[in-house]
Amino acid sequence: MVTIADRAAVLAFFADNDQVTEVLQKLAEKVTAAGVTVPGVTITEEQRAA
Incomplete structure (x- = not known):
C-alpha cells in the first residue's frame, strides 16, 4: 500500500504528467x-461565428 505523506512533493514530481494536467484543467x-x-489560470472568451 502506498500512502502520500507529502502531497506537495508528489504534486511536484508529477507536475508535467499529462494525466495530472487533464485533471487540473477539468477542475479549473x-x-x-x-x-x-484560480491562480495561474487565464480565461479567454471563445468567439463564435454568427
Missing part, C-alpha cells in the same frame, strides 16, 4: 465557471 474549468478565481 469547473470552478471558474462557478465564479472562483
